[in-house]
Every structure is written in C-alpha cells, then in structure tokens.
Amino acid sequence: MTWSAIAEPFAGDAAAPVATLVEKAKEGERWAFERLMRMFHGEIFRMVYHRIRSPWDAEDLTQEIFLLAYKNLASLKEADRFRCWIFRIAVNKAQDHNRRKRFLRLFEPLTDHEKQRELPDEDPNDRSSMDAIDRESFWREVGSYLGTLPRKEREVFTLRFVDHLNIREISEVLGTGESAVKTHLYRALAKFRKNPSMSRWVEEG
Numbered sequence: 001m002t003w004s005a006i007a008e009p010f011a012g013d014a015a016a017p018v019a020t021l022v023e024k025a026k027e028g029e030r031w032a033f034e035r036l037m038r039m040f041h042g043e044i045f046r047m048v049y050h051r052i053r054s055p056w057d058a059e060d061l062t063q064e065i066f067l068l069a070y071k072n073l074a075s076l077k078e079a080d081r082f083r084c085w086i087f088r089i090a091v092n093k094a095q096d097h098n099r100r101k102r103f104l105r106l107f108e109p110l111t112d113h114e115k116q117r118e119l120p121d122e123d124p125n126d127r128s129s130m131d132a133i134d135r136e137s138f139w140r141e142v143g144s145y146l147g148t149l150p151r152k153e154r155e156v157f158t159l160r161f162v163d164h165l166n167i168r169e170i171s172e173v174l175g176t177g178e179s180a181v182k183t184h185l186y187r188a189l190a191k192f193r194k195n196p197s198m199s200r201w202v203e204e205g
Contacts, residue, residue, distance in 0.1 A: 051094040051097075167182060
C-alpha cells in the first residue's frame with residue numbers, strides 16, 4: 001500500500017471521531033485510514049524525530065509506523081485506543097532504530113581526530129566522546145576475538161562486518177562457494193555471541 005493519496009481530498013466524514021474512523025478502516029475503507037494518518041502524522045513524526053534527531057530517518061520511520069499500523073489494524077480490539085496503540089508502535093520502532101544505529105556505529109573505524117584524543121580529559125557527559133570510547137573499546141575487544149578464530153572464519157567475519165561485503169562478494173574475493181561462506185560466517189557469529197566480552201556488545205546493540 002502506498003500513501004500518495006494522503007495529500008489528496010478524500011471521501012467520508014472529516015469530523016468523524018477516531019473510533020469511527022478505525023472501524024471504517026477495519027472494514028476496508030481506505031479514506032478512513034488516510035484520515036487517521038492526517039490526524040496523527042504530525043504527532044508521530046515529532047515524537048520519532050525527538051528520539052532519532054534525523055528528519056529524513058524520522059519521515060521514513062513514520063511511514064513505516066503507519067504501514068505497520070495499517071497491516072495490524074485488525075489486532076486493535078478497542079477502536080478508541082488507536083492513539084495510544086500507534087504511539088506504542090512508534091516508540092518501539094524508534095527504540096529499535098536507535099539500538100540498531102548505536103550498534104552499527106560501533107563498527108565505524110575511529111577517525112584520526114578521535115584516535116588522537118586524550119581520553120582521560122574527555123567530558124563524561126559528551127555523547128560523542130563516549131561513542132569514541134565505546135568504539136575504541138569495541139575494536140580492541142574485536143581484535144582480540146578475531147585472533148581466536150580459524151583463518152577462514154576470521155576472513156569471512158572481517159569481510160562481512162568490517163569491509164561490508166555481501167555474501168556473493170565475499171565468495172568472489174575468497175574464491176569459494178557461497179554456501180561455504182555462509183557456514184564460516186554462521187560459525188563465527190555463533191562464537192561471537194558466546195564470547196563473554198562480545199556478548200555484552202550484542203546485548204547493548
């Protein structure tokens with residue numbers, strides 16, 4: 001379902017209460033859900049933006065939230081609880097987004113500026129400083145972890161998560177089949193999750 005029609009005039013009662021619109025939307029009346037989007041888009045966007053601080057990501061995430069709400073509308077038992085329900089969806093999606101973003105940011109190599117920082121003098125309340133410290137600790141532990149892996153597993157893990165190659169590209173680089181690449185990768189990931197120092201990063205991510 002696309003939402004291009006949201007900017008266009010729609011049928012139905014513009015003054016209908018939320019519960020009525022929800023019931024109409026459940027019955028397949030598209031204009032009713034588009035009306036709900038008009039009513040709540042601004043609130044949901046502001047809530048998401050406040051948490052992730054990126055207007056582009058916030059807009060994309062807002063569209064995902066409404067699409068998820070539309071797909072799962074039948075599960076909403078009390079139509080007059082729509083606002084609370086969609087806010088709960090939005091909060092969960094924003095939290096998931098931030099967890100993924102923070103975890104992926106750990107894989108970003110330190111910049112030269114960050115490497116040269118005198119870490120003991122950093123402001124402990126400075127989020128960017130803390131991110132740099134986290135990444136430095138993360139890469140130090142990853143380096144130790146990679147040293148414990150067999151060569152093939154270490155190569156596949158590094159190509160996938162450090163160099164960001166996909167399975168096909170890794171297969172071509174190593175001159176081995178994709179099934180073998182997947183096997184080495186799954187084994188490395190299983191060890192990653194079982195490694196005490198690495199499991200902490202997975203849990204936080």
